[in-house]
Amino acid sequence: MIGRVVVLGGGGRGIGATTARLLAARGDTAVVLDAFDVRDSFYPLADGADRAAVQEISGVETVSVDLRDAAATRTAVTDAVQRHGRIDAVVAFAGAVSGGHPLWETTEETLQQALAFNTLTTWHLARAALPHLLTRPATASPAFVALTSVAGEKGLFGLAPYVVAKHATVGVVHALAADLAGTPVTACGIAPGSTDTTMLRQTAAAYGLSDVTELAQYQHGRRPLQPEDVARVVLFALDAGRVVHGAILPADAGFGRV
Numbered sequence: 001m002i003g004r005v006v007v008l009g010g011g012g013r014g015i016g017a018t019t020a021r022l023l024a025a026r027g028d029t030a031v032v033l034d035a036f037d038v039r040d041s042f043y044p045l046a047d048g049a050d051r052a053a054v055q056e057i058s059g060v061e062t063v064s065v066d067l068r069d070a071a072a073t074r075t076a077v078t079d080a081v082q083r084h085g086r087i088d089a090v091v092a093f094a095g096a097v098s099g100g101h102p103l104w105e106t107t108e109e110t111l112q113q114a115l116a117f118n119t120l121t122t123w124h125l126a127r128a129a130l131p132h133l134l135t136r137p138a139t140a141s142p143a144f145v146a147l148t149s150v151a152g153e154k155g156l157f158g159l160a161p162y163v164v165a166k167h168a169t170v171g172v173v174h175a176l177a178a179d180l181a182g183t184p185v186t187a188c189g190i191a192p193g194s195t196d197t198t199m200l201r202q203t204a205a206a207y208g209l210s211d212v213t214e215l216a217q218y219q220h221g222r223r224p225l226q227p228e229d230v231a232r233v234v235l236f237a238l239d240a241g242r243v244v245h246g247a248i249l250p251a252d253a254g255f256g257r258v
């Protein structure tokens, strides 16, 4: 299934940007939405240099939008539909990690931030995109895919806001899957393990670690996955159709099980 128009929320860097590159290489159009112009965040977001790097790939276009903003998200999705006549699939990559403290020393403000970056971004994208995806025929394999995390099913110490937000993101996928049964659109989640991106470096920093390999001690190979490893699972999910509907696919090298 190639030649699709795929919206990548939070695709300006990391796993999302790698997915955009793979999609474009096989003939899909990747519309990357990222908060390229937001500079006051506690989490370092994709910047102008990231935008330039992903935008120079043929078949990739970029839009600067903060997906925490429901109205701005809706406008960005509607504009993409107007430019291309349709969208066929959406992947929600946006996320941010924070932590370093036990839950009882974590403020409600930090929790709200984590929910906004990880869960509301996914929710807003789903609300904006589903009315358009629902106009697509089953032959176009319309799909909504969300990046969750091993933290969406396990408790990881010192990361309470992220753990709670990713559990809630899993809830968005499950709720969507229930509501989409009987339509042509499918929804699923992908739960990465430790993957070598800014997210993993920020997690290491929250733990006071200088080396990210420490965070891969509980997965196969004892080293982080590369963004392309996870991006290939995203492509699989986009192509798999209803067989993965409602599933949270592990992309974690056995994190916590080996």
Ligand SMILES: NC(=O)c1ccc[n+]([C@@H]2O[C@H](COP(=O)([O-])OP(=O)(O)OC[C@H]3O[C@@H](n4cnc5c(N)ncnc54)[C@H](O)[C@@H]3O)[C@@H](O)[C@H]2O)c1
Pocket (backbone or CB within 6 Å): 009, 010, 011, 012, 013, 014, 015, 016, 033, 034, 035, 044, 045, 046, 065, 066, 067, 068, 092, 093, 094, 095, 096, 117, 121, 147, 148, 149, 150, 191, 192, 193, 194, 195, 196, 197, 198, 199, 200
């Ligand atoms: N890297 C890992 O080890 C790991 C593990 C489990 C889950 N994940 C998940 O994978 C996804 C991709 O993360 P990554 O590892 O590529 O890290 P990353 O930090 O490189 O990518 C996250 C992207 O989301 C964007 N983003 C964040 N908030 C946004 C907002 N409000 N609006 C628009 N864009 C926003 C960032 O600018 C960035 O481009 C995230 O959801 C993350 O939680 C990553």
